[in-house]
Amino acid sequence: MARQARACASRAQARGFTLLELLAVLVITALASTLVVLTLPDARRDLHDQADALASALLHARDEAILSLRMVEVTVDAGGYRFRRQAQQRWVPLDEKPFAAMRWPAGxxxxxxxxxxxxxxxxxxxGAATPQRIALGDGQQQLQVVVDAAGVVRVDAPLR
Incomplete structure (x- = not known):
């Protein structure tokens, strides 16, 4: 009988994990997975950030035109955008911050x-401007930076 009691006791000790231990592992795994997902970059956010940065740059250009009493131009092309100011009947590049030329990120x-x-x-x-719609896209979505004749700048999602 003593031998049978020892065998039952050793089997009881070697049963495996308790339910509490399994739940603790699941909670830790879920928290780790959540942290990984939250740190992944969001490609959609990149496009919104670029549209907001362009809108901000256009507003800086408008302010510069008003403060310097000279025309300021923002040129947008496939590679990015750059700034110029009219000085004595010619256009001079603006290179100082916040007017340094900007490149579009990949995508x-x-x-x-x-x-x-x-x-x-x-x-x-x-502060008045040449009206313009600047469409930015990343292959999945598109945003428009709109400048109206009064120089008001806004970021819009395109109409569907």
Whole structure:
């Protein structure tokens, strides 16, 4: 009888994991998976960030035109965008911050006019602008940065 009791006791100790231990492992695994998913980059966010950055740059260009009392132009092409200011009947590149030329990150494209290689927005010293719609896309979605004649800049999702 003593031998049988020892055999039952050793089998009871070697049964495996308890339910509490399994639940603890599942909770830890779920938390680790959540952290990994949250740190993955969101490609859709990239396009929104670029559209917001372009809109901000256009507003800086408008402010510069008003403050300097000179026309400022933002030129957008397939590679990115750059700034110029009119000075003594010619256009001079603006290179200082926040007007340094910007490149589009991989995957972001701009939709240019048919047959065109670039488009531009000019702000005059009153803040008025040449109206323009600048379409940015990443192959999955598209956003538009819209500049109206009054120089108001906004980011829109395209109409479907």
């Amino acid at each position: 972001v494209q701009t939709q240019l006019p048919v047959g065109g290689t670039q488009l531009s927005v000019r702000f005059d010293p009153t």
